[in-house]
Amino acid sequence: MKTVLMVAEKPSLAQSIAKILSRGSMSSHKGLNGTCSVHEYTGTFAGQPVHFKMTSVCGHVMTLDFLGKYNKWDKVDPAELFSQAPTEKKEANPKLNMVKFLQVEGRGCDYIVLWLDCDKEGENICFEVLDAVLPVMNQAHGGEKTVFRARFSSITDTDICNAMARLGEPDHNEALSVDARQELDLRIGCAFTRFQTKYFQGKYGNLDSSLISFGPCQTPTLGFCVERHDKIQSFKPETYWVLQAKVNTDKDRSLLLDWDRVRVFDREIAQMFLNMTKLEKEAQVEATSRKEKAKQRPLALNTVEMLRVASSSLGWLSLLSLTGMGPQHAMQTAERLYTQGYISYPRTETTHYPENFDLKGPLRQQANHPAWADTVKRLLAEGINRPRKGHDAGDHPPITPMRSATEAELGSEAWRLYEYITRHFIATVSYDCKYLQSSISFRIGPEHFTCTGKTVISPGFTEIMPWQSVPLEENLPTCQKGDTFPVSEVKMLEKQTSPPDYLTEAELITLMEKHGIGTDASIPVHINNICQRNYVVVESGRRLKPTNLGIVLVHGYYKIDAELVLPTIRSAVEKQLNLIAQGKADYRQVLGHTLDIFKRKFHYFVDSIAGMDELMEVSFSPLAATGKPLSRCGKCHRFMKYIQAKPSRLHCSHCDETYTLPQNGTIKLYKELRCPLDDFELVLWSSGSRGKSYPLCPYCSNHPPFRDMKKGMGCNECTHPTCQHSLSMLGIGQCVECENGVLVLDPTSGPKWKVACNKCNVVAHCFENAHRVRVSADTCSACEAALLDVDFNKAKSPLPGDETQHTGCVFCDPIFQELVELKHAASCHPMHRGGPGRRQGRGRARGRRPAGKPSARRPKDKMSALAAYFV
């Protein structure tokens, strides 16, 4: 029997589609990556009985990157990234082993049906799958077609079965347009990012972002925030005047009337109108109207709308917590609700339920929920309303609650999101809110005034979304044309126009969606990016206020080449890409042409960077004026300044050289000791009192002196044969946990002595209160670790007898066993790693031994002694 391999874009879809096509009778097992499943069943295909294997990828299989050597920032001119630098496709997520997985499943299959999402990205993934699988599939006989594409517009039985019945072919042009998009984004984004970052980092010491990035989505996103900032800055308040009239409708009731002219900006004219009306005793009714109006129930919920609501304080649900939920966080929360089965797939553009979608099922789930049982029961009893006709993007149904849940079950955060999703869903099958809008037009002297009021006829969906209720307004008196009411007061109010506020995240999402910046899945990422890079900060009410850095960047682009920041930059490129997708333009030509344009833009930008720099100067301090003098330069022997702001570094203003330091720790001078190789003063890097620390030569760390050393290494990884700070002199033995690490004595750690791995975060606390610990030249006869020579004060010595000195192996010596305790450096939480001691059985050469020499393995009984010792 022949085999048909079928591949969907994500595991959840593979399951739903297989369920539909197999009519529920399939057998499933997990694939070798533990993430994707394979669902198998038998059926017929092209008129013959076959075996079906339905599985999935996890989004893109491959990602585009430059060849390795072009990723060295110091060695490559960013301009080369536009054409010379070759790119290659790498596995998008090496942990998933997707290519291998596809090949294991695809080997020996005769046909392949591609069920990837029906958009351009999906079409591109089709070819990624084919690249992996075709070489291992059975060869076709006599030109028989073996590759098929299923096109579906929703995940419903009819749609999926129809797609299976009318298989087509994958569209190569659409896939190519995505290839072009990837290459453009990569080349343009990286070139600008590298240039800007290097240029400004080399000049300023307090940029508060370690990366000055540029991208066709993130930069316009920032642009929106700065545009609003500029509006606020340039806003000039204007004074205006308003007439307000009050009439008595009853003995003790009065009615406020709005002026039909709304406002005037000239005081004297307002005064004139006031004079013309204030002497009038009566207001005459000129017309009355009563209109029944409806407030529409919401469209079914899609991702972008969910993110908007989540950010703008989740409606009234947030009254308790006052803060909204950022898009990134909201997506994570939604994904968790989805994987736990509380809601349907949360990434969808669709706001329309398929015709045969079972709306009552999910609604029945909510019929006993304490918060909305009454509403739901009534809807079920009296009949639900058809949801409004929304947009069908052909991806997934709108976000729908699938299972009832309580706050106690979900925790307050997830509950807020779940509660919103559920209330929204119930609202979509509820009725519109109906209300009566009545208005009365008055004339007082020559001026006209109006008064309106609303009364609710039936609340409809606002019952489940009370924050959407029509606000109760004053009940208007019943009257008719010609009636008069006594005027009790006419007054003139002076007011001022007020500036807009900073952009809310919800407004930003709307703007991005409108201009096609990002997709439902990537919008949260872009917003997160501009926050993390310190271009904007999230203020109360989730308003995005640009930082100085963000403002300077955008203003700089405006000065040099506004197109770099305008939202049209994306859509213009996308227009070109669409030509590829439609087969109207050649992929190579469009790519080459567009790259050429951006290459010119890039060179112009580089030539004009002084324009942006002028703005930078105002907000930031030059490197030479930043930081505190810390250690001496080995070349000029003057003090270099320590710049703490990320990326932390040392700067010698005399030599105009910058030396980067390890991040995320503190740096101090190390006893004015010097590196024997270059005469630079050593500094001591420390990750905190409970973590580890090691000396480091600023020069060696940036220019590794030996071939086996890499950039960023400290003395604890230095293979200098005789320097007293080197790995060679302070290394003890192979790390108990990681593959390549060596435990190195921290010579600065006394009296709470530490031995720390120079690769991972293993730290052994030992010999507390010893006044001296040295690494001996001798090695342990059993395990080859270096012996330690430990001196204690007489009063504090834990050694047996009256001994104050002992030399022994930290792994094997029975006396030392009592004095050593293994820990992980404080900076890393144990939850994030495999757990302590999990690889302690692994024996390998100890690090002190110069590379290349053969090493003895520890005897097995020694290994088990070691295991017991460290746990």
Add this chain to the structure above:
DNA sequence: GCAAGGTC
């Protein structure tokens, strides 16, 4: 160290 797009 960089983009944006999938999804986990």
